[in-house]
Amino acid sequence: MPKKARSFTPPQFLVDLLDARSPSGYETEAQAVWDAYVAPKADSTARDALGNRISTLNPEGDPVLMLAGHMDELGLLVTYVNKEGFLYFATVGGIDRVMIPGRRVAIQTKNGLVRGVTGKRAVHLLDGDDRKRVPEVHDMWIDIGVGSRKEALERVSIGDIATVEHGFELMNKSVALARAFDNKAGAYVVGETLVRLASARKKPAARVVAVATAQEEIGVRGATTATFGVNPHIAIAVDVGHATDHPDVDKRRFGDFRLGGGPMICRGPNINPWVFDLLLTCADRAGIPYQIEADPRPTGTDARAIQIARAGVATGLVSVPLRYMHTPCEIVDLEDVEACVQLLVEFARALKHGDNGHW
Structure with a gap:
């Protein structure tokens, strides 16, 4: 047995x-x-x-x-908000850029957590050369589901920090991810x-x-x-x-x-x-x-x-x-x-x- x-x-x-x-x-x-x-x-x-x-x-x-x-x-630091309300960021620590897009993030603000998603152009909208290229940090953004800079800045501030939302989980016996x-x-x-x-x-x-x-x-x-x-x-x-x-x-x-x-x-x-x-x-x-x-x-x-x-x-x-x-x-x-x-x-x-x- x-x-x-x-x-x-x-x-x-x-x-x-x-x-x-x-x-x-x-x-x-x-x-x-x-x-x-x-x-x-x-x-x-x-x-x-x-x-x-x-x-x-x-x-x-x-x-x-x-x-x-x-x-x-590691984290993402909000540095700029465009007129449509998308947040641009700088990386805190050595983040592999290929890992950034398509992640749920939590932004810590003075009024509590604001949820967002890291975005970039979809693969369907990229030409051949762009598909081979790892996007630069300034080619990505955080989408918090708003429609304007004014609305975004009512929820977040320049200098707020974001972290990726991947929690602790046991995978097998004592092996775990986080x-x-x-x-x-x-x-x-x-x-x-x-x-x-x-x-x-x-x-x-x-x-x-x-x-x-x-x-x-x-x-x-x-x-x-x-x-x-x-x-x-x-x-x-x-x-x-x-x-x-x-x-x-x-x-x-x-x-x-x-x-x-x-x-x-x-x-x-x-x-x-x-x-x-x-x-x-x-x-x-x-x-x-x-x-x-x-x-x-x-x-x-x-x-x-x-x-x-x-x-x-x-x-x-x-x-x-x-x-x-x-x-x-x-x-x-x-x-x-x-x-x-x-x-x-x-x-x-x-x-x-x-x-x-x-x-």
């Missing part, structure tokens, strides 16, 4: 983060989720001018360990790590500072200021990484990573070797599967800002394998997300007084 697959219940904290609309610079909804789930378990939670959420456990502990996962996501696993998964991991450490009988030796960072998608901006303020000895950034277990990807160029294979632990110049070795030791000791990622340059994550803050920080990077990054339907295995939490809990507990990652 085949083994029955166990049911998987997704963590509500993660689901609520995924439901939150929080493009870079507009992170209010994700901040509220963090404040509801993490702040009550922390000894203190601070906010700053960039919108970071900075929660501290064991404030007298040593060393200072910072865990960072960015809570911002709009913004990049990087609500990482924000969840660092927040949940603090929650579990706070709930344990024995507190870690380290002061643990979990940070939901802002504006990573437009230049690791929140991590830059948060690290300066926290001034950690050691830090782990948690983000998503490219799973390459799907068609049309050259593993010689991008490595071999799969959903369900466990956290991706990065190694390279952006990574402190002492931190890397301790992460592997903790994973082996706890029986946590992992995949090693090699990156020869500063990574495209908060880790690149954290490493060179102040006099330098011993930095690691742990990533959740993810398919279809920066698209409206990203896919992860929630077992990998859980394994990342377990790894960070083990890492925090392994730190001893005086550890600083110097080598």
